Amino acid sequence: xxxxxxxxxxxxxxxxxxxxxxxxxxxxxxxxxxxxxxxxxxxxxxxxxxxxxxxxxxxxxxxxxxxxxxxxxxxxxxxxxxxxxxxxxxxxxxxxxxxxxxxxxxxxxxxxxxxxxxxxxxxxxxxxxxxxxxxxxxxxxxxxxxxxxxxxxxxxxxxxxxxxxxxxxxxxxxxxxxxxxxxxxxxxxxxxxxxxxxxxxxxxxxxxxxxxxxxxxxxxxxxxxxxxxxxxxxxxxxxxxxxxxxxxxxxxxxxxxxxxxxxxxxxxxxxxxxxxxxxxxxxxxxxxxxxxxxxxxxxxxxxxxxxxxxxxxxxxxxxxxxxxxxxxxxxxxxxxxxxxxxxxxxxxxxxxxxxxxxxxxxxxxxxxxxxxxxxxxxxxxxxxxxxxxxxxx
Ligand SMILES: *Cc1c(COP(=O)(O)O)cnc(C)c1O
Numbered sequence: 001x002x003x004x005x006x007x008x009x010x011x012x013x014x015x016x017x018x019x020x021x022x023x024x025x026x027x028x029x030x031x032x033x034x035x036x037x038x039x040x041x042x043x044x045x046x047x048x049x050x051x052x053x054x055x056x057x058x059x060x061x062x063x064x065x066x067x068x069x070x071x072x073x074x075x076x077x078x079x080x081x082x083x084x085x086x087x088x089x090x091x092x093x094x095x096x097x098x099x100x101x102x103x104x105x106x107x108x109x110x111x112x113x114x115x116x117x118x119x120x121x122x123x124x125x126x127x128x129x130x131x132x133x134x135x136x137x138x139x140x141x142x143x144x145x146x147x148x149x150x151x152x153x154x155x156x157x158x159x160x161x162x163x164x165x166x167x168x169x170x171x172x173x174x175x176x177x178x179x180x181x182x183x184x185x186x187x188x189x190x191x192x193x194x195x196x197x198x199x200x201x202x203x204x205x206x207x208x209x210x211x212x213x214x215x216x217x218x219x220x221x222x223x224x225x226x227x228x229x230x231x232x233x234x235x236x237x238x239x240x241x242x243x244x245x246x247x248x249x250x251x252x253x254x255x256x257x258x259x260x261x262x263x264x265x266x267x268x269x270x271x272x273x274x275x276x277x278x279x280x281x282x283x284x285x286x287x288x289x290x291x292x293x294x295x296x297x298x299x300x301x302x303x304x305x306x307x308x309x310x311x312x313x314x315x316x317x318x319x320x321x322x323x324x325x326x327x328x329x330x331x332x333x334x335x336x337x338x339x340x341x342x343x344x345x346x347x348x349x350x351x352x353x354x355x356x357x358x359x360x361x362x363x364x365x366x367x368x369x370x371x372x373x374x375x376x377x378x379x380x381x382x383x384x385x386x387x388x389x390x391x392x393x
Contacts, residue, residue, distance in 0.1 A: 011347055018045020021366045021373050023352065034346075034353045034365045034377050039185065039217045039330070042245040043290055044366040050248050053286040054279070063277045072281035079288050080256055083226040085236050088262035091276030092253040095216040095243035096129030099179075101255035101270060102212045102239045103133050106177035107153075108264035109210055113176065121168055121178040121209075123159035125187035125357070128179070128214055137179060140186070159184060160192035162199040169207050177210040177239075178203070182228035185217035188357040189332025191325055197232050204238070210261060212239035216253070220245035221291055221367055223328035224301030231327070245367075248287045252280040291367075297328075300367045304328035306374050307363065314382035320389035322359075329369070333361040333381065335388075342384050351380045361385075 014026045021044050023031045036042060043050060057072075064070060077089035090101050103120065110118030122128075126139040135143045136151035139159075144150060155172050157164040159180065169175055178200050184190040197213070204211040218228035219242045227242075229235055238261050243253035253275075274280075291297070308324065308331060315321045315333070322334040338358045346353050356362045361381060365373070 011344060013347060020044040020046075021369050029350070031347070031350050031352050032365075032373060032376055032380075034351055034363045036245075036364050036366045037249060038354065039222060039244045039364045040247075041249050042221060042296070042367040043248050043287060044368045047248065047290070049290055050283060050286055053283055054250065057279050057282040060278075062279045063274070065273055066271060066276060070276060070278055070281065072278045072285060073276040076254075076276075076281040076284050076288075079285060080242070080254060083288070084240055084256050086238075086240060086256040087259040088257055090255045090257075090262075090265070090270065091281065092243075092255065092272055093251050093275050093280075094129070094253045095214075095241065096131040096134040096253075097272065097275070098216065098241035098243055098253035098255045099128045099134045099137065099214065100131055102177075102179065102214075102241050103137065104270060105239055105255070105257060105261055105264055106179075106210055106212065108269075109261070110174075110176040112264065113208060115174050115176060117153070117174055118176040119153045119155045119172055119174050120212075121165060121172075121175050121180075122154050122156050123180045123184070124156055125159055125184060125190065126179075126181060126214075127184070127186035128181075129216075159187065159190060160196055162193075162196055162203075165200060165203055169203050169209070173207075175207060175209055177212050179212040179214060181214045181216075181218065182231075183218045183223060183327060183330060185330070185362070186356055188334065188360040189326050189330060189362055191327055195232070197229055197237075198235050201235055201237070210238040212241070213237045214241050216241055216243045217364075218327075218330060220287075221297040221300050221328075222330050222364070224304060225297050225328075228327065246284045246287060247280055248283065250280050250283045252284050296367050300328040303365075303367070303369055303371075303374055304331065306371060307331055307365075307377065310375060310378035311381065314378050315385060318382075318386055318389065321385060326363075329363070329365055329367055331363040332356070333363075333385065335359045335361070335385065339388065342388065345384050345387075346380060349380050349384070351377065353377075353381070 240256040
């Protein structure tokens with residue numbers, strides 16, 4: 001009998017070590033990683049510089065709590081400001097915690113404006129995490145089921161629809177913020193129409209609302225820019241949440257904000273025991289340093305083009321393929337029917353991938369994948385899809 005809560009559907013494989021984009025199980029079988037622990041291990045596994053930074057920092061100082069200055073945390077905030085264009089950071093431990101921080105900023109902004117019953121605009125099919133406020137913000141009934149009453153104060157509109165967002169702002173004068181993913185991850189790797197985020201920026205400006213972008217999955221180089229919003233020129237959000245790839249597997253999250261927004265939280269108004277400790281911040285600094293040195297965003301853009309082009313070529317005309325889409329190394333293959341079994345079939349072929357929304361093959365390989373590895377992903381995915389639909393006719 002397992003002593004673990006039964007909260008995950010797990011594949012019957014135990015991975016015990018990794019090397020770049022490769023993973024090895026306890027039988028020493030090798031797998032190509034096309035998931036990165038869900039967009040986390042962007043620099044691959046067992047990166048020697050990450051391992052060295054971890055060991056070095058662990059030998060010096062792991063934790064102090066935020067009762068003193070933490071130089072690594074200050075440097076990380078500075079670096080995050082440089083790559084994002086925002087000014088300040090609150091360092092947390094996870095994506096959901098970064099979202100909580102963003103939602104608390106929205107509430108503070110509301111009360112500063114004298115709005116007692118504020119609401120945040122959120123999107124259909126969104127995913128923001130599993131804490132009560134984050135799951136309430138999410139457009140996903142599965143993660144909400146049985147946890148009512150949900151946190152109130154959300155107005156939901158279809159993702160990518162700027163008219164619907166404009167109407168919501170007209171209908172709900174209590175909207176104080178918009179929280180969306182620049183590219184939806186769990187929602188099926190959905191890229192909004194060009195100009196969507198800028199349209200939201202415009203709406204937020206006109207209604208004195210905060211534009212808050214959840215870059216937890218798309219950020220830190222994955223889509224070919226440091227942040228996915230940077231594909232739209234001239235756009236600057238008020239708040240960004242990041243996590244996943246920031247620590248390459250060491251838990252860390254951050255809520256970034258412009259100066260006047262960060263100023264809504266004063267000493268004593270928000271906090272965390274672990275968040276921003278020297279260990280996690282040192283690793284995140286190393287992650288960002290390595291990524292800048294080898295220009296990981298550019299690599300992700302180039303590799304992503306190869307992956308998309310390869311999939312489109314290999315799956316051209318294949319029945320059952322509805323859409324192949326994505327940006328950088330955040331790619332989805334939407335199929336016409338449920339495809340949950342493909343993740344086990346892929347595992348049997350030595351490829352780790354994930355199925356989201358039931359019928360979308362999601363590919364989030366480490367950003368350090370080489371061309372041969374991309375081509376292998378294409379080959380196996382194309383085989384699996386062809387076999388699946390050949391079997392049903
Ligand atoms: C993974 C994810 C989260 C939640 O992050 P956790 O670290 O699991 O709490 C929030 N938003 C998006 C877009 C995510 O992909």
